Ligand SMILES: Nc1ncnc2c1ncn2[C@@H]1O[C@H](COP(=O)(O)OP(=O)(O)O)[C@@H](O)[C@H]1O
Ligand SMILES: Cc1ncc(C[n+]2csc(CCOP(=O)(O)OP(=O)(O)O)c2C)c(N)n1
Ligand SMILES: [Mg+2]
Ligand SMILES: [Mg+2]
């Protein structure tokens with residue numbers, strides 16, 4: 644730690660001194676990183692750049708009740724990297740912009756940066772710069788990630804085709820259930836110290852740890868995205884930030900196809916099921932309309948689905964087939980366990996239309 648309260652130049656000096664080694668940066672293709680007017684990086688011939696940014700802001704994406712400072716940093720990086728995964732690309736470089744109220748202590752920023760770097764290191768992403776400003780209300784972090792993908796081979800939302808199956812790279816809804824719990828009960832910081840990766844158990848709610856973990860420490864699905872991209876049989880791909888319904892609608896509209904979700908095929912994590920039952924909620928509501936899962940959903944040629952599932956298993960990953968693409972008008976439907984087919988509302992997390 645440098646000094647107790649934040650100072651822009653001291654913070655930048657601390658960052659320039661480097662939390663990632665020169666070797667790590669050089670291996671990642673950085674010619675000039677933090678400390679000049681802009682970063683200079685090398686790009687591979689035959690590849691295209693893939694660029695995205697995501698913002699997390701206090702009271703909208705986190706509160707002191709829901710996330711520790713390290714989690715805020717980790718999730719800000721993870722959610723931005725997730726959009727690179729959703730293109731089937733490899734993340735390479737990140738820029739981090741932080742705005743915080745003048746009274747924010749440096750230790751808080753150090754914790755957030757610890758989370759940012761933990762996630763970046765995990766995925767071989769070099770933080771090459773950013774920006775620091777004061778803010779009049781709350782903390783905001785914006786992470787820009789630049790990645791690369793083989794020329795012409797990015798996986799787009801618009802590529803779904805009738806006859807494809809719809810898949811998901813993991814279970815959905817746990818993050819939203821974890822948030823539900825955290826907003827009601829909060830997480831006493833002393834029970835979950837910053838250096839502890841797993842949340843503590845709650846004797847009143849067995850299994851709640853995995854829901855909290857899903858909310859606070861999501862993992863971008865880079866490995867799954869690359870496996871799908873390299874396979875050559877994946878058509879559309881999208882990451883789940885706003886809920887399954889919203890993301891399926893995005894694929895449907897971008898591709899001009901209909902999508903049917905099959906209720907019986909949508910996996911429900913055991914912990915989500917117990918939480919929903921104990922709270923008299925429908926687990927499907929968390930899955931469809933919750934969001935922040937950062938799993939990937941996408942479509943692929945039906946005849947390759949089983950061999951793809953085997954490839955995933957060999958890589959220690961899972962792939963669930965949860966629906967299919969039809970040639971009907973754009974829209975998402977749910978084929979219920981009862982056999983009824985009902986429309987799925989085009990709703991999910993929407994920043995200016997909540998509740
Ligand atoms: N303020 C903005 N200016 C320019 N482009 C934006 C802005 N906000 C969002 N976008 C673009 O709109 C698209 C959808 O954004 P978003 O819903 O945030 O995607 P995601 O859910 O994948 O993060 C993306 O291509 C994003 O880059
Ligand atoms: C305190 C709090 N309230 C509500 C939420 C729920 N929430 C906030 S943003 C969001 C959707 C994802 O964020 P967004 O900024 O839309 O990411 P993007 O779609 O751009 O990736 C959700 C479900 C939360 N995480 N924390
Ligand atoms: Mg976004
Ligand atoms: Mg996305």
Ligand SMILES: [Mg+2]
Pocket residue numbers: 884885992
């Ligand atoms: Mg969103």
